[in-house]
Amino acid sequence: MADTTQNEFNPSYQYPSSDKLYITGSRSDIRVGMREISLSDTQHADGTATPNAPLRLYDTSGPYTDQHIDVAVTGGLAGIRTAWIEEREDTEFTDRRPVRQKRIQAKEGQFKGDIVTRKAKPGRNVSQLWYARQGIITPEMEFVAIRENLGLSDQEIQSAVAEQHPGQPYGARIPEIITPEFVRSEVAAGRAVIPANINHPEAEPMIIGRNFRVKVNANIGNSAVSSSISDEVEKMVWATRWGADTIMDLSTGKNIHETREWIMRNSPVPVGTVPLYQALEKVGGIAENLTWEVYRDTLIEQAEQGVDYFTIHAGVRLAYIPMTANRLTGIVSRGGSIMAKWCLAHHKENFLYTHFEEICEIMKAYDICFSLGDGLRPGSIADANDEAQFAELRTLGELTKIAWEHDVQTFIEGPGHVPMHLIERNMQEQLTHCHEAPFYTLGPLTTDIAPAYDHITSGIGAALIGWYGCAMLCYVTPKEHLGLPNKEDVKQGLIAYKIAAHAADLAKGHPAAQLHDNAMSAARFEFRWEDQFNLALDPETARRYHDETMPREGHKVAHFCSMCGPKFCSMKLSHDIRNREAGMEEMSEKFREEGSQLYVDAVSS
């Protein structure tokens, strides 16, 4: 696997045998990018061939995979939402604060793009939730509807649904066709969010909610110990290439502001942060020295840069901290432990809780979503589902109501480490106490015993909670608990989580989700090897694994594979069987006439 890590990074990339396809909405500037994979023909025994329709996939990779666009990361992406934001006439330009007015300059070079900053006009709320509640269908909502449907026609979706297993949606209500009005109504109800800061017009709108496709977040970010700005930008582009629906920049080291600026200007997906990390840097890393004022300024600084959602640990209340005293692993959330330390040092209630309404005022002036942090999530199987965790969750539900009173979009973070049989309760408690606001969980890890494989321990938990209704899964990489993920770790984490999310979509019965599986299986049964590679979540690795045992080009049209060899190939035998089956009905008629009980016995037994 080392080879991909060592490759020179190129921000532009074409998925094999794929084109970027744009579906245009009700206006010409609503252009929703998708990936379309060309498939080869089905070859018949008689020498004729039938073409296979290309397969469309939901695509998070943005302009980087459009061969007609040459992206220079020093200039940033085009602002596809700029016109929509301007038209609403509810924002105004604002000068960035002095500290940010200087030219953004990173160690690695200079950002050359224009940086403009908006905020809501006085008294205006620019959140998608506010518009939704006014009955306004924004271009962002329409974009999301087209994207969730893969731009398929109603008829195409209906026939896909007829070809797939009905789901078991655990109370989710997923319509066959996602309409812009459905998107609006889900956002209005608080059951879904569209993270879309007015200062991040580069992002392609996407939606997080349990009645939509399950989404995946990738954490990137440097630390004091390692990593650099260009590494992090590279990881962001890389993450979107492998399917990250959002990314979180969790940088804690030097150049925290500059790193984020580069990421924001180049990110086609929403970006989340934990503002507390930067606030802590500002007070020299000493939790006790944090103040509301420092924190508030940090929120505004990041709001101006365009961060789409903030993790805010407002539920870590002073009274809950003693509940962690008998835990095996205490408090494992960085933000949670910082706030707990602050609370104890001052013996005061968490200032994020006491200033929550002031935070709401900031959020709605930029349309930033709350990602209400679970600072007391369990850090081990032993600590799962304890009172500290659920006490905080109930507080997050209380805060959700306050955020909604301010028309601020909100979702809720969840654990962590939870054995399989205790996962469902997490989802139920969250639905009950947080009023169906979307849930966003880290894993959960279903055992503690496999460091270096926690993308798998947690992929199991992620698939389960996604099925139960979790709207977005925060990935875990193989480096969890051990070190900082490199590019290969980011990829491994994302693939495990795309599997988990897709498995969840199938289990929920998401309309047309099974199209991808069916296309792969048809290619398998017909020995269309190239199509199998191209349809795979990781085409290059699939091809490489195949070529390890059967490297020759001729093998890619072989009607068997190296697992079994030609004589033992079940799929080859199946084709022979099918050819015989054509004559079987006739034969079985003949046998019945002759009084054979062969079929009758077997079928009735």
Add this chain to the structure above:
Amino acid sequence: MADTTQNEFNPSYQYPSSDKLYITGSRSDIRVGMREISLSDTQHADGTATPNAPLRLYDTSGPYTDQHIDVAVTGGLAGIRTAWIEEREDTEFTDRRPVRQKRIQAKEGQFKGDIVTRKAKPGRNVSQLWYARQGIITPEMEFVAIRENLGLSDQEIQSAVAEQHPGQPYGARIPEIITPEFVRSEVAAGRAVIPANINHPEAEPMIIGRNFRVKVNANIGNSAVSSSISDEVEKMVWATRWGADTIMDLSTGKNIHETREWIMRNSPVPVGTVPLYQALEKVGGIAENLTWEVYRDTLIEQAEQGVDYFTIHAGVRLAYIPMTANRLTGIVSRGGSIMAKWCLAHHKENFLYTHFEEICEIMKAYDICFSLGDGLRPGSIADANDEAQFAELRTLGELTKIAWEHDVQTFIEGPGHVPMHLIERNMQEQLTHCHEAPFYTLGPLTTDIAPAYDHITSGIGAALIGWYGCAMLCYVTPKEHLGLPNKEDVKQGLIAYKIAAHAADLAKGHPAAQLHDNAMSAARFEFRWEDQFNLALDPETARRYHDETMPREGHKVAHFCSMCGPKFCSMKLSHDIRNREAGMEEMSEKFREEGSQLYVDAVSS
């Protein structure tokens, strides 16, 4: 990951900081090997230290990880069960058939060990099921009981149970303490099997049943296209090192008999095969030319070599074959497709079905378990849970009853490709129709879209079905659908499946299962890095990942890790918080006296 693959193979190996510990049973030759991991002391702030008890793990690796035993694969392992088999006085020596009397000679060298062959005396049944039903507790059963308990005392188990989450066992009835009598009663009821051919005395007894730890099987075996004998022996030893509870030799190439002999004589775990593969080789790979006689001779040949369980596709009845006609991927079981082809060619009922009682006679003369094959399992998400699959399953249930009339141990194979929400029904149908005989499934894969990562797509399904009651999980490697697994693939498959099996044990609430997780989490919270590596399923990779960012030895005693750096380390902060909490109760008393509502409000909200 490439480095481990390229290492020279050494059959002997010591797990880091681990010793082989033997627990002796009621007689001195019942010696159950376990792995015991030494842990370092807990260091306290005042400079004192508390020792941590070593952790015991279930150990499948046999004598290869005993530093006092030097295994030469050319001589084979000692027969730890030989005396037990002899004492029962129900077997006699038998000359192997002429074809096998010649010295076993492989391309790579000559097997130097003695090869003796036994079979039951005329009229005797030597199966563990027969003994169990006579009320006999065999040494094998006692061995299994000690092994499942990890040789822990009743008190140690009870206190471990008090420290873990109660499970959700889906109808499994797992006692806290596994007694030899419980093992006997489960075997007698058919709810568990102990695969233990009298000609494989080298194997350490183990049990497969839903009231015991979930087990994992690893498939190895060469094919016509690739692989060699020494590769396969190496893979077998390698597989047991990474936790394979049984292995299946699925060789289909040349030297099929010799490969198996080498594997049998060196395998510390039970070995399964699909005898049909060798039978097909004998008729030149032409399914139509198979006969009952060729097949029967193959069964006896493999029985004499010591194969512990046979996959037999007796449920692929002629009448079910047309049910596969409209499937997306037809018949994907090799054995199933071969038998289907035979049935159609002759338009006759499957000869494995019509000769089933004769097969039972062979099985009980050697104590071979039936692994009733699911020849019609689904090969794609689309084909999951269809009528072909369940029709065959009902037939397998009917055959189970016949096998049990002959006191032949039996378990049932299951799918395959199944989306998450359709997995539970597989388990329910199997329990209902197969009368609680153990279930043994391949995965199932929960999506079709990730070739090269099917250890993950299927690890999700395996964890789920293990939780629901599946007794043994057949691993899937990253090479599934693409090529023949190499050593690294075997390892990746096993680790994913050990995770799935352990996640299932935790979810079922298996007594003392959480000891391992708790030991890891305690080591994590106390920054005992060396212990974290040693407790990991894959110590070397965990250490390597850590060292990638923090290579220096000093970092292995650091009170933080590279994920966050020292200022942002939640665990470090948690320790600070704990130190403060000691004084918190006092402070909160003081606040309450002063009329502060801080705690009261938060706790009641």
